Amino acid sequence: MSSSQGKQLEGIVYRTGEGAADRVRSGGKTRLLPAWATEWSLSVNDRLLDWYGIVFLVVLWELGPRQGWIDSQFFPPPSAIVAEALKMAQHGELLIQITSSLKRLLQGLLAALAFGIPLGFLLGGWFPRLTTFLRPLLRLLGQINAFSLFPLFVLFFGIGELAKFAVIFWSCLWPILFTTIAGVQEVDPLFVKVARSMGGGRTTLFVKVLFPGALPSIFTGIRLGATTAFLMLIAAEMIGASAGLGWLVHNSSVNYVIPRLYLAASIIAFLGMGMNSLLHFWEGRVVRWKQTAEI
Numbered sequence: 001m002s003s004s005q006g007k008q009l010e011g012i013v014y015r016t017g018e019g020a021a022d023r024v025r026s027g028g029k030t031r032l033l034p035a036w037a038t039e040w041s042l043s044v045n046d047r048l049l050d051w052y053g054i055v056f057l058v059v060l061w062e063l064g065p066r067q068g069w070i071d072s073q074f075f076p077p078p079s080a081i082v083a084e085a086l087k088m089a090q091h092g093e094l095l096i097q098i099t100s101s102l103k104r105l106l107q108g109l110l111a112a113l114a115f116g117i118p119l120g121f122l123l124g125g126w127f128p129r130l131t132t133f134l135r136p137l138l139r140l141l142g143q144i145n146a147f148s149l150f151p152l153f154v155l156f157f158g159i160g161e162l163a164k165f166a167v168i169f170w171s172c173l174w175p176i177l178f179t180t181i182a183g184v185q186e187v188d189p190l191f192v193k194v195a196r197s198m199g200g201g202r203t204t205l206f207v208k209v210l211f212p213g214a215l216p217s218i219f220t221g222i223r224l225g226a227t228t229a230f231l232m233l234i235a236a237e238m239i240g241a242s243a244g245l246g247w248l249v250h251n252s253s254v255n256y257v258i259p260r261l262y263l264a265a266s267i268i269a270f271l272g273m274g275m276n277s278l279l280h281f282w283e284g285r286v287v288r289w290k291q292t293a294e295i
Contacts, residue, residue, distance in 0.1 A: 076259045081266065084259040098267065100243040104161070105233055108168025109226055116173050117218065120180025125210055131181060142174035146232045150239065159240040164233060171232045172225035176218065183217025184210055212287075219283040223276060230272055245271075 058078050065072035072080075088094035123131040146167045153163040191209050200208065237246025245268050252261035 074258065076262060080259045081262050084257075084263050088260070088263075096243055097245055097248045097264075098271070100241075100247075101230075101233060101237065101245045102271075104164055104237075104244070105168060105226070105230055108165050108229060108233075109172050109222075111165075111169050112172035112176055112225060112229075113222070115169075116176035116221075117180050120177050120218075121184055121206070121210065121214075123177075124181035124184030124214075125206075128185070138174075138177070142178060144170075146170040146229075147235050150236055154240065163240065164236045167232050167236045168229045171229035172222075175225035175228070176221040179217045179221030179224070180214060183214030186217065187213035215287050216283070219279065219287065223279045226275055226279065227272060230268075230275065234268060 061075070062077045062079060064070040065075055065077045085094060123134070149170065150163065150167055153166040157163045157166060187210055191213065192205065195205050195209050233244075234246040234249070237244035238250040241247040245264055248264040249261060249268075252258070252264060
């Protein structure tokens, strides 16, 4: 902020100078606040701005069943959902359902990464003509919904864990493969020529040029694949599983335990958001050169 006097918050707060105290009018009276306190309050307000709508919805949802605006039998208040969560957490049941789903997701995602990324580099970097030849077939396979193949997976692998692993693997593979190929092909050819002119072999070219250049695109594929696979996993667990969040949704619906049903749905939503945020965080830590280039 400059040292000149400026107005903030529609004339309520007046900045008098860098590091100086701010005047805050409240109820016709004027009181002084340190500049750091004003900056802190504005920063907190900016960070919480996206959450105001959610807080308003939760409060309205809590009041609705209690005031008789909506039927609590079908729309239990958030307090009842939290009480159900605490009840399940005390017995360790909630942790079992969450870890079961996350374990399946992680196994399928890691397998798709181990298979899709090397294949993407081979097709995108070393065999571009083969990529052009196979592109229609790959696009066709990528458009097939993994859950529609679940009966086929069950036929081949049975109703156990291998069928659900196949659903996750299929859902993650194609976004990772396609974005890896696109990331390799979008690397500036000038960088490749410079690396080769300096005597760099295939290993150096991969480590120093192709892999760093394709990383942003690969992370995009991981986010897309993980999000889609998580939803497919929930659907698969509803059909054939003895534990997991999808099983929890199905079991709660069959036994008409409505607070537990809303609890499972809420956990699925928050896990999806958290997973996406975590991948964004790791992308910011790993692909630091991209931020430097944007600056």
